Amino acid sequence: MLELYHWEPNGSWLKPLIALHEKGLDFRSHYFDALSLERYGPGFLQASRETQLNLEGEGPVLCHDGHQVTESLFIAEYLEDAFPASPLRPEEPLGQAQILALARFINEVFMPAANTLGCHVYLAPQLKGRDLTSLEVLLEKIPLPFLQEQWRLALTDRYSDELIEDSKRKILLAVRRFEATLSSSPWLVGSAYSLADIDAFSICNSLPTLVPDLVSDVTAPRLMEWLTRIRMRPAVRAALAMSRTGKPELAFAPGPEHSRWG
C-alpha cells in the first residue's frame, strides 16, 4: 500500500503526485496543512531519522511497506525503482545521470530561490497575527535549525532585499537554462518526457504568477509552451485537481536552504 503525505499540489508536493498518476499507481492521499505545523504535533506520522532530517523541510513523505521515503525527486526515483512499468526515466545511464544532476541544481539553486520568494509573497501574509508563543513550541520540535529559522523568517517577514534579489537572480539562471534546452528539444533530458520535466515543472508551474516579470510569453516563450504542454497531460491534471484551495500555485512553506557557499 502506497500512502503519500502532502499539502497542496505545488513544488515538492506536486512532484510525487504527478509521478504516481503518470505511473497509474493506486495510493492513499494524506493531505496535511503545512501552515498549521501539524506534522510537528502529536498524532502525525512518527518520523524516521531520515524524515526528521529531511532537507526539503515541509516536503512530502511516501509510506510504503513500512518504510518512509522523502525528498520529492528521490520519491519519484524510488517509484521508478520499485515499479518499473510505465518508465519516466530513459534507459541509458547518461540520461539517468542528467536527471540526477539537474535535480541537484534544482534542489540547491532553483527551488530555494523560488521558495524564498513564494514564502515572502504568499506565506508571510497568511502568518500575520499568529500567536508566536504557541507556534514557538512546535518550531522547537523541528530538528534542523535552519528550518526553524526559515519559519521565523516567514513569521516576521524580515526577508532582506539582498536575499530577494539573489533569489530572483537564481530563478533567472534556471529559467535561462530551461529556455536554452527547450530551444533544441521538446523535453529537458533526452527525447522524451521524463522525471526531469516533472522535477522542473513542479517548481516552474507557479512562476508566471509569482514572477510575471521573469517568466512570461515574452521573456520565456519556450518555457511557457512547455508548461502548457505538461499541464495538459491527464496525470498532471489529476495531480493539480487534488488542490483544496483551488489555487495550488500559491502554496509555499519553508523548504531547502540556499547554498551556504555564497
Added chain:
Amino acid sequence: MLTIYHWEPNANSGKPMLAAFEKGVEFESRYIDMLSFEQHAPAYLQVNPNGTIPGMVHDGVLVPESTVMMEYIDASFAGPPLRPSDPFERWRMRWWCRFFDQFVGPSISMFGWSFFVGPAVRQRDPQELKARIEQIPLKERRIAWSKAIYGTFSPEEMAESGRRIALGVQHLEAALTERPWVAGDSYSIADISGFNMFAGLPLMNPQVANDSVTPHLMEWLRKINERPATRKLLPLGRTDLMRRYGHLERKRS
C-alpha cells in the same frame, strides 16, 4: 574511454575515482593542480566550462557532479554493484548522498579550505590572486574562493559549520550502529561519498570523531581505508594532505 580530471584523491575528487577502482574500471587520471588554479585555466574550461573539479569525460561526453558520476559509473560498467538492488536501500543511498553533499559537506569544506587551501595559496602575489578569482566562472565559487584566500569565513559561519558537522556525525554514528553500511547491508556509493568526506575528520575535528564518542564511524572509516580499491586511490595524491590517512591504520598490538 573514461577520463577523470581531479585534484587530491579526497572529497569530491576522490568519489568517482574510488567508484571506478571498486568496479575495476580503468580510467585515465588527469591531475589538476587546484592550488595553481588549473581548474579555471582555459585548457580545463574547454573540458568543463564550469571550472569545477572533478570532471569526468566518457567517450567524449562530460558527466556532471561527483555523486552523479558514481551512479553513472555503476550503471555503465560491469563489476561489483555499488548501488543496492533493493529500492528502499537505493533510496536511502541517495538520501545520505544528498545529506552529505548539501548539509555536511559544505561545512567540512569550510574547515578544510580555511585551514589548508587558504593558507596554501595566500602567500602568492595579491594581484595574481585577484585576477585568479575574477577568472572563476560560477559566482558561488568566486565567493567561496575569495573567502578561503582572504580568510574571511566569519566566526559565526565557522561555528555554524561546526554545529552541522557535529549533527551530521551524530546521526551517521547512529545509522552505523543500526547497520554495517550507510544504505544497508551492502557497501554502496553512499559509503564512498561518506568516506571521502569524513576520512580526515578525526584529525581535523578530533573532539567530534574519535574512538570513544563515535566508535562505529571510526570502524567504518578503517574498514573502507583497508579496501583494496582505497589502497589504489591514495597514491594518486601529490600533496602532504594525503599523509593524514595514516591515522586510520590499525595499531598492531
